[in-house]
Amino acid sequence: MELNAKIPPGPLKDKWSFYKDHARLVNPANRKKLEVIVVGTGLAGSAAAASLAEMGYKVKSFCFQDSARRAHSVAAQGGVNAAKNYKNDGDSVYRMFYDTIKGGDFRSREANVYRLAECSAQLIDQAVAQGVPFGREYGGYLNNRSFGGVQVSRTFYARGQTGQQLLLGAYQALMRQAAAKTVTLYTRHEMLDLVLVDGKARGIIVRNLDTGEIERHSANTVILATGGFGKIYYLSTLAMGCNASAIWRAHKKGAFMACPSWTQVHPTSLPQSGDYQSKLTLMSESLRNDGRIWVPLKPEEKRKPNDIPEDERDYYLERRYPAFGNLAPRDISSRAAKERIDAGFGVGPQLNAVYLDFSKAIKEQGKEKIKEKYGNLFAMYRKITDTDAYSEPMMISPAAHFSMGGLWVDYELMTTIPGLFALGEANFADHGANRLGANSLLQACVDGYFVAPYTVSNYLAGEIHAEKLDADAQEFIDAEVRVRAHLGKLLAINGTKTADHYHKTLGKLLYDYCGLSRSREGLVYAIKEIKKLREDFYEHLKVPGTEEEMNGELEKAGRISDYLEVAELMCQDALTREESCGAHFREEYQTPEGEALRNDEAFCFVSAWQWQGEDKEERLVPEPLHFENVELTVRSYK
Amino acid sequence: MKINLKIWRQTDAGSPGRLVDYELDHVIPHMSFLEMMDTLNEQLILSGERPVEFDHDCREGICGQCGMMINGRAHGPIPHLTTCQLHMREFKDGDTIYVEPFRGKAFPVKRDLRVDRSAFDRIIMAGGFVSVNTGQAPEANGIPISHEQAESAFDSAACIGCGACVATCKNSSAALFTAAKIAHLAKLPQGKIESRKRVLSMVEQMDIEAFGHCTNTEACEVECPQDISVLNIARMNWEYTLSKVLK
Ligand SMILES: Cc1cc2nc3c(=O)[nH]c(=O)nc-3n(C[C@H](O)[C@H](O)[C@H](O)COP(=O)(O)OP(=O)(O)OC[C@H]3O[C@@H](n4cnc5c(N)ncnc54)[C@H](O)[C@@H]3O)c2cc1C
Ligand code: SF4
């Protein structure tokens, strides 16, 4: 199968307009006959569900939390990008497009990225209209700041809780539609399988997590907006419930997975302090605007940070990347931290952290100003570590964070299964091999508010005469049988190890061999170990209770059974890409100075993977990337 | 350190619940309260018992899911903190800790420590939004909003919908939650236009959901992890009276 990205014709800047001008429309009278399933109520899912419902489609919205408002988008702190050029510092749609393409290490599609930049201004307008209280200047106009990887100020923020405020805007839009009865909400429902009829996505199987009931839902199209799977590393910045199950089960039904090994490691997380730990907390990257990152010049330094004089500190980012300094992109900053930590200069009880120091900024701007900008982050730091970061530096460390990989989608955000769309972090699009800060909230929102309404309608225009499907069709019955069998299998093992045990073991393996740096040898080893772990899982897992009731352990076990398969594909993907790019650093491919060495000759493509069946190797289908508007340069932040 | 736990166990809304004793021997002060609960659950699973069901997700104080009563207080002994942000260093070796679900008629228990807070969603459905269609919003800088006004709207908008205010209120009132949304939107020009209609329908929905009345005890503000001020309630009452009078 050849992959067709369906990029519209014409010059880059006119492609999206061209698409919109030519997309097919659905008559309002027909819209109410068409049903749409949206899985996920994060920014991508809520925005899509609200927008499509408002257009008149019948929408069913699903999430596993107890309220749509709690989707993981709520946790994003730093901000959202938009090329508004309010600061008159030379920003433009083209510049944002260029920064994003370069930030992604030239491994994303020009047309998608351009559209992202183009729609960004509109998103700020939309959010303000919904009542999102973005930061304002004293004159009453919107304020913004700069974020890692760019030299202009284009990041809009609502204190350190931008994701929360954007999500509340989208959630409120969704609740408005729910009140109007154009959306039916199914909270505490987890999608466990996708149903295809005649090769098209026509429904899902879900489990009601409060009662254990299995339900079948049919529709004319299915949209997955189920977020990222960075939690596969166990210790990550993600919420406990984040998972890959929905996209993985769609993958096994024919949707290609793209670039699964590209996981962003975030440089400013709190370090791990012990084995009992369940997650790592992110400190917003915006802190790098005023905080300076350093480690002691002497290895295993015992002195307190404030007792180490200036000339015995190594501001390694400022030293190595003078042009961007502390604002170097995430992949570069994370790797530089790992390099110092591995070389023995790490700080903290576990020697696994670096300092993020505000003393200079406090001296120059005053404590009050810093408090106003980052007060809640300092408060959060205090709550977790019991330390006052106004008087001594914070300790930070890299942590798994964002999945650049996900379901392969074309320009319309449709997967390789007709009628199945993937939005937001669940798809692979737009970020290439590395995501710039504040582009993810943007992508999730743009996908949901501005892209899906056109592309999903374009698809549905061809489905007006599709037969009405009821959920008793044989395909639904078969899918339900398989779902029940899988749940039954997990419960029947009745072994001696908990689901968390497997998750932790898998996470550690991935961290060590498919994390910040990878090597052929390590990946080959990891694949072998993952296979063994998977066998062990099906022999020794213990899940108490039954299927017909609320059962948190059964939920976990289901997600981990999928993670154990995703992990292998991640390593496989990393193994085949014999170059270093963005978040993917293959030790064999680096410059003498230790910087990533890309290979455009051989690897300028998206790795899409096709499922071949249980116990069969997945098939690699490359989608070549064509660059007509930018020159592939070496990414330098020096 | 050693910790004795008395945890509320209840199979479902219809069954009676009771406090069950558990003992944990190796609790590390740096653990969060939820990590301590994970440790207990690990122990229970391995010994063949059902683990304790509790709600949580982000574990960083922002999703609003991890509510429980700890020694009789919503989210535990420290003011303005979610349970996931509470650490075991706040307790002493040998302490006995009572862990119960959030209370309130409008928050029925689903199982163990999990309660049903969907009443909050229905309050938002009753008007907690700006009626704007997607796709065609006007230029964001078209309506200036003063810095102070935006910050003040943010103070109200920061509510995470956790329900601690209800759980701690002797009347199980949802006034702080509802008032926060009413104030957030009323403080911004975009939301101001609908504020009279909004306050009437949201207050009415609170009554339908069987939340109690606010009698100004102000316990809610003390427990609120986002430090939402009771002044929001004053603002709601003012908006409400105004709307009634001008109706
Ligand atoms: C701590 C943190 C800070 C961040 N900060 C920033 C930032 O400052 N700027 C930025 O741009 N980005 C940031 N990001 C990234 C950004 O928040 C996410 O990429 C984005 O919010 C993802 O949105 P989404 O809509 O795709 O998915 P999510 O918001 O994760 O939503 C996923 C939804 O899918 C549902 N779901 C998942 N699986 C199933 C299933 N099987 N069945 C039913 N429902 C399911 C969930 O219930 C949820 O509703 C941050 C991320 C984290 C973790
Ligand atoms: S007002 Fe405070 S306590 Fe009440 S739901 Fe909101 S955040 Fe929680």
Ligand code: FES
């Ligand atoms: S788990 Fe999200 S607020 Fe505590």
